[in-house]
Amino acid sequence: MSDWIEITQLDEIPVLGSRVVKTDDMDIAIFRTSDDRIFAVKDACPHKQGPLSQGIVHGTSVTCPLHSWKIDLASGEALGADEGCTNVYDTKVENNMVYLRMPVD
Amino acid sequence: MKQNLVLIGNGMAGVRTLEEVLKLEPEKYNITVFGEEPYGNYNRIMLSPVLASEKTIDEIMLNDEQWYSDNNITLHKGIKVTGINRARREVIGEDGTTAPYDRLIIATGSTPFMLPIPGADKYGVIGFRDISDVDTMLEASGKYNKAVVIGGGLLGLEAANGLMKQGMDVTVVHLMDRLMERQLDKPAAKMLQKSLESRGMKFLMEHATEEILGDERITGLRFKDGTEIKADLLVMAVGIKPNFTLGQESGLHCERGIVVNDTMQTFDPRIYAVGECVQHRGIVYGLVAPLFEQAKVAANHLVEHGIGRYEGTVTSTKLKVTGIELFSAGDFSGDEHTEEMVFQDIAGGNYKKLVVRDNKIIGAVLYGDTIDGTWYFQMMKDGTDISEFRNTVLFGQHHLGDSGHGDETRVAAMADSAEICGCNGICKGDIVNAITEKKLFTLDDVRAHTKASASCGSCTGLVESLLAHTLGGDYEDAPSKKPMCGCTDYTHDEVRSGMIQHELKTMPAVRDFFEWKTPDGCPACRNALNYYLLCAYPEEYEDDSQSRFINERAHGNIQKDGSYSVVPRMFGGLCTPSDLRAIADVADKYNVPEMKVTGGQRIDMFGIQKEDLPAMWKDLSEAGFVSGHAYGKAMRTCKTCVGDTWCRMGTQDSTGLGVKLEELTWGSWMPHKYKLAVSGCPRNCAEATIKDFGVVCVESGYELHVGGNGGIKVRVTDFLTKVETEDEVLEYCGAFSQLYREDAHYLERTAPWVERVGLKKIKKAIIDDEKNRKALHARFLISQKPAQIDPWKAHADGKNANEFAPIVIT
Ligand code: SRM
Ligand SMILES: Cc1cc2nc3c(=O)[nH]c(=O)nc-3n(C[C@H](O)[C@H](O)[C@H](O)COP(=O)(O)OP(=O)(O)OC[C@H]3O[C@@H](n4cnc5c(N)ncnc54)[C@H](O)[C@@H]3O)c2cc1C
Ligand code: SF4
Ligand code: FES
Numbered sequence: 001m002s003d004w005i006e007i008t009q010l011d012e013i014p015v016l017g018s019r020v021v022k023t024d025d026m027d028i029a030i031f032r033t034s035d036d037r038i039f040a041v042k043d044a045c046p047h048k049q050g051p052l053s054q055g056i057v058h059g060t061s062v063t064c065p066l067h068s069w070k071i072d073l074a075s076g077e078a079l080g081a082d083e084g085c086t087n088v089y090d091t092k093v094e095n096n097m098v099y100l101r102m103p104v105d
Numbered sequence: 106m107k108q109n110l111v112l113i114g115n116g117m118a119g120v121r122t123l124e125e126v127l128k129l130e131p132e133k134y135n136i137t138v139f140g141e142e143p144y145g146n147y148n149r150i151m152l153s154p155v156l157a158s159e160k161t162i163d164e165i166m167l168n169d170e171q172w173y174s175d176n177n178i179t180l181h182k183g184i185k186v187t188g189i190n191r192a193r194r195e196v197i198g199e200d201g202t203t204a205p206y207d208r209l210i211i212a213t214g215s216t217p218f219m220l221p222i223p224g225a226d227k228y229g230v231i232g233f234r235d236i237s238d239v240d241t242m243l244e245a246s247g248k249y250n251k252a253v254v255i256g257g258g259l260l261g262l263e264a265a266n267g268l269m270k271q272g273m274d275v276t277v278v279h280l281m282d283r284l285m286e287r288q289l290d291k292p293a294a295k296m297l298q299k300s301l302e303s304r305g306m307k308f309l310m311e312h313a314t315e316e317i318l319g320d321e322r323i324t325g326l327r328f329k330d331g332t333e334i335k336a337d338l339l340v341m342a343v344g345i346k347p348n349f350t351l352g353q354e355s356g357l358h359c360e361r362g363i364v365v366n367d368t369m370q371t372f373d374p375r376i377y378a379v380g381e382c383v384q385h386r387g388i389v390y391g392l393v394a395p396l397f398e399q400a401k402v403a404a405n406h407l408v409e410h411g412i413g414r415y416e417g418t419v420t421s422t423k424l425k426v427t428g429i430e431l432f433s434a435g436d437f438s439g440d441e442h443t444e445e446m447v448f449q450d451i452a453g454g455n456y457k458k459l460v461v462r463d464n465k466i467i468g469a470v471l472y473g474d475t476i477d478g479t480w481y482f483q484m485m486k487d488g489t490d491i492s493e494f495r496n497t498v499l500f501g502q503h504h505l506g507d508s509g510h511g512d513e514t515r516v517a518a519m520a521d522s523a524e525i526c527g528c529n530g531i532c533k534g535d536i537v538n539a540i541t542e543k544k545l546f547t548l549d550d551v552r553a554h555t556k557a558s559a560s561c562g563s564c565t566g567l568v569e570s571l572l573a574h575t576l577g578g579d580y581e582d583a584p585s586k587k588p589m590c591g592c593t594d595y596t597h598d599e600v601r602s603g604m605i606q607h608e609l610k611t612m613p614a615v616r617d618f619f620e621w622k623t624p625d626g627c628p629a630c631r632n633a634l635n636y637y638l639l640c641a642y643p644e645e646y647e648d649d650s651q652s653r654f655i656n657e658r659a660h661g662n663i664q665k666d667g668s669y670s671v672v673p674r675m676f677g678g679l680c681t682p683s684d685l686r687a688i689a690d691v692a693d694k695y696n697v698p699e700m701k702v703t704g705g706q707r708i709d710m711f712g713i714q715k716e717d718l719p720a721m722w723k724d725l726s727e728a729g730f731v732s733g734h735a736y737g738k739a740m741r742t743c744k745t746c747v748g749d750t751w752c753r754m755g756t757q758d759s760t761g762l763g764v765k766l767e768e769l770t771w772g773s774w775m776p777h778k779y780k781l782a783v784s785g786c787p788r789n790c791a792e793a794t795i796k797d798f799g800v801v802c803v804e805s806g807y808e809l810h811v812g813g814n815g816g817i818k819v820r821v822t823d824f825l826t827k828v829e830t831e832d833e834v835l836e837y838c839g840a841f842s843q844l845y846r847e848d849a850h851y852l853e854r855t856a857p858w859v860e861r862v863g864l865k866k867i868k869k870a871i872i873d874d875e876k877n878r879k880a881l882h883a884r885f886l887i888s889q890k891p892a893q894i895d896p897w898k899a900h901a902d903g904k905n906a907n908e909f910a911p912i913v914i915t
Contacts, residue, residue, distance in 0.1 A: 005914060007912060007914070008912055012907060013907070014650075014651060014905075014907060014908075015651065016625060016651040016652075017650075017651050017907075019911070019912055020911040021911065021912045021914060022911045022913045022914070023914055023915070027911075030912075033625075034624060034625050035624075048665070050667070051663075051667040054655040054658075054659070054663060054667070055628075056628040056631065056632075056651070056652070056654070056655075057651065058623065058624075058625045058626060058627050058628065058631070059623060059624055059625055063627075063628045065654070065655040066665065067556075068628070080553050081553045081554040
């Protein structure tokens with residue numbers, strides 16, 4: 001089993017924006033869409049490890065700030081003609097609190 | 106209940122209309138299609154390459170039968186519609202099939218015009234219009250040897266070329282004394298004829314056919330002058346006849362085609378018509394580009410969005426004969442009110458003619474080197490004033506400067522291994538392969554699949570030429586109206602003027618009004634809209650930081666490793682020992698790994714972690730620095746030289762004036778980056794003549810220069826005017842900056858903007874009209890009030906703290 005980790009209040013993530021969560025071994029980007037859905041992906045673009053958290057969020061995708069690959073937030077897959085994938089993590093929001101679930105290995 | 110939409114004519118215009126309808130509202134209609142031809146929808150213009158064995162039928166299929174079933178479309182293929190009952194709103198097929206409609210689209214195209222000469226009904230006499238004509242020709246080429254094509258126009262020559270490729274002995278019979286007289290002037294036509302003759306095509310010019318000889322099958326032709334020629338196959342390509350019988354019989358108003366209004370409706374508002382069978386504002390078209398635009402408009406009205414009018418199309422043509430480059434557009438013959446500019450090098454195989462009226466290109470004929478066809482055509486459509494570069498316009502766009510690639514930009518001649526996109530390392534071969542294998546049609550497709558031209562964009566022209574070159578006629582697909590981005594059908598100008606006219610003051614309001622197809626827009630349009638709103642409502646609009654590229658959101662340049670750079674503003678490049686000391690202290694305190702002097706006369710500190718930015722800015726701000734905006738689509742730097750304070754050649758205080766100009770303009774958000782410079786004399790040590798706004802001081806005053814660029818495509822400024830005082834320099838600078846801010850498209854720097862709108866328009870607004878100049882300057886000052894708040898200080902004081910603070914979990 002894995003546990004839900006409390007991250008931050010929903011309001012602390014800008015609409016169509018992101019926050020970076022630093023863990024011991026990597027950065028995770030948490031995104032908020034215009035309809036208040038929350039997604040979490042590893043903060044590294046499949047292209048050249050660009051920080052996806054710094055990209056522009058639109059619909060349920062983010063455009064990487066370095067070379068504009070478009071990444072689907074739900075699957076972590078590159079969209080359009082590009083190929084590649086970054087890890088995604090489960091999230092949930094309860095009572096305005098955002099939770100993240102890390103995989104157990 | 107879904108309504109019924111019926112389409113008559115399974116061709117290019119009709120099916121494109123359906124595609125547009127499905128894109129907008131896939132669930133709106135039950136769709137039924139009647140097509141006389143027994144196939145799905147194919148790319149008719151590619152029949153010529155099929156005939157020449159350069160493509161196969163499979164390759165030119167646009168929508169196979171699977172597409173119809175995937176989209177729940179009932180396809181009655183091979184069934185000709187013989188009647189429309191408008192009272193009962195029903196379409197009747199020749200086999201008795203009926204289909205009721207709420208809305209009907211007629212797209213019956215046209216038929217080849219067959220000369221009514223004796224014998225025209227014999228076997229072996231055909232037109233060139235559809236797959237079955239191509240089959241007939243291919244079959245004949247296997248059995249017979251002699252082919253004659255009547256008609257030396259586009260279609261006739263493509264047919265003749267194809268038949269020749271199939272091994273036939275081909276003679277083209279033409280009534281006029283020159284080929285393609287509707288597209289070419291005499292010299293170009295002569296060059297074309299010579300080149301085709303050298304490939305083995307024969308011509309009988311100024312020959313009128315009197316009779317077609319033979320029993321059942323054709324054996325030859327007799328001409329009016331009594332001479333005869335042998336023929337086993339005769340292709341008539343003398344013109345097309347809009348196919349509007351059905352419309353006429355059902356009582357719709359028809360003249361030379363079915364008459365439609367700007368929303369593509371016939372006189373019965375339930376019935377739309379598109380394509381070659383219609384007549385719009387008196388014009389019947391015979392090329393695909395107009396039809397595609399018509400399709401877009403018709404679809405918009407069919408789904409009841411009710412926006413968009415079709416207002417006619419300026420067309421251009423190319424001949425799809427491999428190895429012959431030919432481009433023609435607009436009025437190429439001119440009249441007493443036009444001038445001609447001609448470049449002629451017959452031996453070298455090059456000919457260019459531009460027809461110009463009031464300094465605007467209204468027609469172009471290019472033979473041989475057609476690479477600039479798209480450029481001339483764009484200027485024609487935009488009505489660009491060419492007076493400022495008249496003396497070089499014939500030499501093409503590359504002549505206006507593109508980092509000196511010069512003649513190497515001739516795509517056709519390039520090797521497959523030649524690098525086209527320097528940013529992404531993409532070669533010509535990669536692009537050509539992607540275009541052919543993945544069936545790419547547009548620049549955006551190529552960008553998505555190969556990344557070529559997706560970065561700095563300097564190779565866009567080359568990629569477009571490659572597309573045009575690889576696709577031949579297909580490329581006319583490109584719409585003449587370029588939408589802002591994939592999220593909308595509207596252009597920058599339409600959105601911008603509509604936004605002001607309808608007082609739309611928020612991004613959702615704009616997106617709603619202009620029917621955005623995506624909920625939040627995309628990075629391209631969000632950033633553009635944010636800027637347009639900021640420019641239109643400087644005192645009201647609240648900037649949306651999520652609609653800015655990260656550099657502008659974080660007020661630093663993101664580096665490849667995710668760190669940032671910090672460049673403090675140094676007004677006019679001036680600094681004091683204590684400034685330098687303060688920067689040095691900050692660099693020490695934050696362990697800056699590298700510093701350098703920038704090309705913009707300032708100091709750059711690299712490798713700063715994002716979370717350290719606010720604290721570092723705070724220290725800089727306390728030392729008196731503000732942000733240098735080295736990261737923004739904004740006013741950047743004002744480069745200066747020594748000037749008369751020290752320099753033995755200086756004529757004015759260039760450094761002092763530079764500081765004043767930078768104080769006036771700093772902080773201003775712009776359509777693109779915007780750079781200034783002031784040089785103290787014409788030796789021009791500050792490089793003022795490659796800046797967006799440059800000042801060159803002279804004894805008697807100040808020369809003002811605009812529209813320069815030292816970047817991807819070097820462009821020397823245009824001389825705007827000369828003024829006598831510093832105050833005037835400041836006023837002209839404010840006015841020019843504001844005109845650019847209000848008029849240019851987002852991401853269009855002053856250089857391409859000046860080229861697009863023409864210097865004349867800018868001079869008229871700023872030089873000739875004093876009142877307007879003062880008004881522009883005043884508006885610039887108003888917009889500067891909220892803009893000149895140092896973003897670094899604001900963030901150091903806690904604004905958007907979320908942006909910079911990571912959440913740490915362990
Ligand atoms: C730092 C600097 C290079 C240097 O160390 O000298 C620089 C660095 C960058 N330039 Fe530049 N340019 C710098 C002076 C120039 C100059 C020289 C000048 O300003 O006199 C030019 C040519 C002049 C001009 O703009 O006309 C220049 C033409 C460009 C261009 C091409 C612009 C164009 O319109 O063609 C780009 C790409 C763009 O803007 O799309 C660009 C883009 C960039 C970017 C922002 C690339 C990017 O998107 O990340 C670089 C950021 C590096 C970084 O991480 O900090 N840089 N760049 C210079 C900063 C000047 C400053 O003090 O603000
Ligand atoms: C060989 C060739 C080369 C060309 N090259 C170029 C080029 O390079 N560039 C360019 O821009 N244009 C070119 N064109 C012109 C271009 O193909 C036409 O402008 C375009 O196809 C017209 O589209 P449309 O939908 O109006 O007509 P079509 O594509 O002809 O479609 C009309 C369809 O309606 C069907 N139909 C007609 N009457 C009925 C009925 N009563 N019931 C059911 N179905 C019916 C027809 O069978 C046909 O399939 C070329 C044309 C040809 C033939
Ligand atoms: S600083 Fe400018 S020229 Fe140098 S690599 Fe970056 S964008 Fe290219
Ligand atoms: S690193 Fe993300 S697009 Fe290149």
